[in-house]
Amino acid sequence: MSDxxxxxxxxxxxxxxxxxxxxxxxxxxxxxxxxVVEGHHLRRRYSFRNFRDALRFANRVGGIAEEQGHHPDLSLGWGYAEIRVWTHAIDGLSENDFVLAAKVDALGAGSA
Incomplete structure (x- = not known):
């Protein structure tokens, strides 16, 4: 796990x-x-075998977001989930965004 x-x-x-x-x-x-998109937010797309796995992953990300009080934008469909994260209060990137990204990666989800 990343520090x-x-x-x-x-x-x-x-x-x-x-x-x-x-x-x-x-x-x-x-x-x-x-x-890193335009120095403003982070984005990552995860691939899954089906919609159910993508939805399960999105729900797990939602749980982390609630625990951390830091909420990404989630998009999902058959076989994918995409996450975009930035710090809304400053309309840009803070260390929190990278912390959340690392926590999401620690879930061990599908391939990028």
Whole structure:
């Protein structure tokens, strides 16, 4: 398990600074498979054998999101689930986003 996955998301406010580009790059290297989109959010698509497995995964992600108080956007369909995450309070990336990404990866879901 990544050391990021063992951390806990901390509440952010509008005053929380967004991560600088070099911070984003360093953290992104610790969650391989996640794409940094326009320096604003993270995205990853997971593949599954069927809809049921994708839905089960999305529900497990939802459980983590509730525990952490940090909620991603989820899209799913037959054989896939896609996750987009950013810190809404700052409309950009914070360390919480990378913590959540690592926790999702720790679920051991389908292939990216």
């Amino acid at each position: 990021l996955a063992s951390r806990t998301c901390v509440p952010c406010t509008a005053e929380t600074p967004t991560l600088r580009e070099e911070e984003v790059s360093a953290l992104a290297a610790r969650v391989p498979g996640w794409e």
